[in-house]
Amino acid sequence: MLGLNKRDTRFLLIVIALTLLTPFILQPFPEGSALAQFNAGYPDLMQRIAIFGIFAIGFNILFGLTGYLSFGHAAFLGVGSYSVVWMYKLLDYNVLPGLVLAIITSGLFALAIGYLSLRRSGIYFSILTLAFAQMSFNLAYSVLTPITNGETGLQVYTSDPQYLMSEGEPITPHLFGLVMNESYKLNLGGWVFTFNIGYYFTAVIAILAFYLSLRIFRSPFGLMLRAVKSNQTRLNYTGLNARPYTLAAFVISGMYAGLAGGLLAAMDPLAGAERMQWTESGAVVIMTILGGAGTLMGPVLGAGFIKYLEKIFSKINENVLEGWFSFLPEPLREVVVWIFSRFTGEGWALTLGLMFMLVVIFLPGGLMEGGERIRNLIRRKKNKPGDGASPDGTPAE
Amino acid sequence: MDAILLQILNGLDKGSAYALIALGLTLIFGTLGVVNFAHGALFMIGAFCAVTLQRLLSLSYVTIDETRTDFLGNPLKVKTPYVESWFGPEIGQALIDWSVPLSILFAIPVMVGLGFLIERGLIKHFYKRPHADQILVTFGLAIVLQEIVKFIYGANPIPTPAPEAFSGSFDFGVLIGFEPNAIIYPYWRMIYFVFALIIIGAVFAFLRFTTFGMVVRAGMADRETVGLLGINIDRRFTIMFGVAAAVAGLAGVMYTPINSPNYHMGMDFLVLSFVVVVVGGMGSLPGAVLAGFLLGILESFASMNEVKSIVPGIDQIIIYLVAIVILLTRPRGLMGRKGVMEE
Numbered sequence: 001m002l003g004l005n006k007r008d009t010r011f012l013l014i015v016i017a018l019t020l021l022t023p024f025i026l027q028p029f030p031e032g033s034a035l036a037q038f039n040a041g042y043p044d045l046m047q048r049i050a051i052f053g054i055f056a057i058g059f060n061i062l063f064g065l066t067g068y069l070s071f072g073h074a075a076f077l078g079v080g081s082y083s084v085v086w087m088y089k090l091l092d093y094n095v096l097p098g099l100v101l102a103i104i105t106s107g108l109f110a111l112a113i114g115y116l117s118l119r120r121s122g123i124y125f126s127i128l129t130l131a132f133a134q135m136s137f138n139l140a141y142s143v144l145t146p147i148t149n150g151e152t153g154l155q156v157y158t159s160d161p162q163y164l165m166s167e168g169e170p171i172t173p174h175l176f177g178l179v180m181n182e183s184y185k186l187n188l189g190g191w192v193f194t195f196n197i198g199y200y201f202t203a204v205i206a207i208l209a210f211y212l213s214l215r216i217f218r219s220p221f222g223l224m225l226r227a228v229k230s231n232q233t234r235l236n237y238t239g240l241n242a243r244p245y246t247l248a249a250f251v252i253s254g255m256y257a258g259l260a261g262g263l264l265a266a267m268d269p270l271a272g273a274e275r276m277q278w279t280e281s282g283a284v285v286i287m288t289i290l291g292g293a294g295t296l297m298g299p300v301l302g303a304g305f306i307k308y309l310e311k312i313f314s315k316i317n318e319n320v321l322e323g324w325f326s327f328l329p330e331p332l333r334e335v336v337v338w339i340f341s342r343f344t345g346e347g348w349a350l351t352l353g354l355m356f357m358l359v360v361i362f363l364p365g366g367l368m369e370g371g372e373r374i375r376n377l378i379r380r381k382k383n384k385p386g387d388g389a390s391p392d393g394t395p396a397e
Numbered sequence: 398m399d400a401i402l403l404q405i406l407n408g409l410d411k412g413s414a415y416a417l418i419a420l421g422l423t424l425i426f427g428t429l430g431v432v433n434f435a436h437g438a439l440f441m442i443g444a445f446c447a448v449t450l451q452r453l454l455s456l457s458y459v460t461i462d463e464t465r466t467d468f469l470g471n472p473l474k475v476k477t478p479y480v481e482s483w484f485g486p487e488i489g490q491a492l493i494d495w496s497v498p499l500s501i502l503f504a505i506p507v508m509v510g511l512g513f514l515i516e517r518g519l520i521k522h523f524y525k526r527p528h529a530d531q532i533l534v535t536f537g538l539a540i541v542l543q544e545i546v547k548f549i550y551g552a553n554p555i556p557t558p559a560p561e562a563f564s565g566s567f568d569f570g571v572l573i574g575f576e577p578n579a580i581i582y583p584y585w586r587m588i589y590f591v592f593a594l595i596i597i598g599a600v601f602a603f604l605r606f607t608t609f610g611m612v613v614r615a616g617m618a619d620r621e622t623v624g625l626l627g628i629n630i631d632r633r634f635t636i637m638f639g640v641a642a643a644v645a646g647l648a649g650v651m652y653t654p655i656n657s658p659n660y661h662m663g664m665d666f667l668v669l670s671f672v673v674v675v676v677g678g679m680g681s682l683p684g685a686v687l688a689g690f691l692l693g694i695l696e697s698f699a700s701m702n703e704v705k706s707i708v709p710g711i712d713q714i715i716i717y718l719v720a721i722v723i724l725l726t727r728p729r730g731l732m733g734r735k736g737v738m739e740e
Binding site for chain 2: 067123124128131132141144357
């Protein structure tokens with residue numbers, strides 16, 4: 001189906017099902033129960049997971065396949081956001097023209113930056129992309145204020161022309177009248193499920209983005225990119241120029257980032273320069289690595305994992321912890337609560353940093369590798385009594 | 398003319414900080430071959446060593462002075478720092494006043510120890526891993542260190558003043574025949590520059606004129622052969638990591654009066670320092686120092702109003718622009734050695 005073999009089709013179908021059922025999956029506990037704080041079926045969070053999933057999928061096409069570590073992808077994210085908000089200002093709140101423009105402008109940006117940065121590799125490439133991104137960030141804050149509205153951030157004012165705006169059109173982002181932040185709540189027993197138009201819009205785009213990345217991974221082009229990663233010198237000796245391939249990968253991943261940025265503005269019609277800061281680039285690097293660079297599912301998993309934990313961890317404050325450890329005797333409880341509160345609430349970034357370090361040290365392949373290791377462990381145990389014939393293993397991807 | 402001179406002077410203190418951090422980065426890269434993204438965090442921790450010492454020295458006990466009252470009519474609470482009661486009010490006061498320079502003594506053991514810990518505990522295991530992994534793990538370490546500092550000291554910048562004696566400014570112009578008040582330069586910035594020169598000189602002398610330094614240089618050139626000669630090069634490199642950490646830390650200690658330290662100052666400097674290292678040439682110590690001062694001065698020139706009116710916004714991007722041009726036209730940077738990280 002769709003130019004995929006059987007296994008990939010099944011894989012894609014699973015991903016589609018997971019994405020569409022996310023409002024159920026992230027809401028496993030009934031409302032009002034003690035575990036309800038682990039629910040994450042909020043439209044806002046789900047949408048963020050999908051958006052950063054797209055961002056990470058795109059980043060993975062560059063980093064996972066070619067091994068070029070870019071520290072400047074946040075620039076494209078920012079460009080995408082600005083494009084969409086500008087379309088709101090000039091046309092109307094329909095998100096479609098903005099997203100198209102976001103992909104085009106970020107692609108052009110990526111072409112220019114990639115053309116220059118890809119003349120070097122390794123650490124120099126990282127520094128060059130970082131330099132370009134920081135330049136864009138600084139410019140967006142200062143001289144480009146007429147375009148970016150500087151520190152305030154770009155937003156829509158009533159004085160904006162909005163040429164396509166007609167009577168009775170929604171005044172929040174929408175897709176041909178489907179308002180993004182409208183949602184439908186389903187009460188089922190104790191559970192409350194929220195179905196948000198914005199989430200489903202993002203989810204459909206995320207599925208398309210995932211499908212495209214799947215096709216790239218399986219294509220001769222993807223194979224070429226892997227060749228760049230494993231041995232570029234050898235590739236050159238066979239008479240192939242790696243540059244066009246890496247540049248194409250860079251532009252594609254830049255467009256993904258632009259799309260993600262545009263979707264952020266579709267969620268909330270604002271665009272600020274802080275989206276271009278290099279810490280944002282660092283975030284996507286962390287997501288990709290944590291999930292597993294070079295695998296298909298890894299980046300999405302990483303993005304979801306981080307955004308989910310971020311939300312949950314930030315909610316756990318000392319009061320919540322007191323509740324959890326109320327069974328402990330007084331002095332011990334205080335110590336335990338104190339220790340845990342260092343890592344939760346405000347301390348989320350510390351947990352993230354530690355988690356990231358542990359993954360890089362012990363699990364260079366990220367969560368995907370972790371999953372595979374566990375699976376191998378189970379399989380080995382199962383096979384021990386038998387003749388040890390290797391089961392038809394499917395590599396995790 | 399005086400405006401140009403003033404800009405050069407203004408660029409020197411920032412340039413000194415860049416040069417010191419870049420020197421440490423290059424030292425680590427040249428010896429261990431590791432790209433250390435946590436170096437900015439070491440700079441920040443150095444700065445917080447100064448904050449810590451200042452707080453330790455100002456630890457006070459409260460006595461109630463019955464003879465005086467505060468504005469509510471309650472007996473006045475008088476805080477007396479312990480150092481004042483131990484060494485007498487004058488010496489005690491001086492100790493608190495001089496806490497930043499004193500922090501140098503405090504920071505060296507702390508930073509060297511921390512350097513050893515990081516090298517032995519973490520970086521050692523990453524010699525053979527790809528550069529991307531080294532960048533990532535040290536990036537994670539930087540986040541962790543930064544968050545720990547944020548926990549202890551909060552997110553706000555903490556003012557850490559220089560000693561009273563250096564709080565004024567120096568009329569530099571008069572010295573070389575300009576009108577008074579044409580070129581005014583704060584004393585502390587001058588001290589920072591001199592301090593940076595001393596540290597840089599010390600590091601170079603250490604590498605140049607001691608046996609230890611000679612072995613380290615030999616190891617930088619060919620680690621394997623030095624190892625085969627029966628020299629424990631790993632231990633020496635670990636010590637060099639400690640030295641590099643101390644250099645970054647001292648740069649941070651002395652920088653506190655110029656800019657109140659906050660937990661993310663390391664990250665802010667890190668990005669620029671990497672640019673500096675790359676401009677200077679990966680693995681070249683003189684290159685790092687030269688590029689540090691050069692970029693510091695260029696940055697301060699770019700922030701002149703005359704320049705800004707010609708090219709708006711140039712002050713924001715000049716460093717990156719220079720880095721991009723240099724990287725694309727001189728692949729080895731200004732003074733890069735042949736064969737060091739050319740690809």
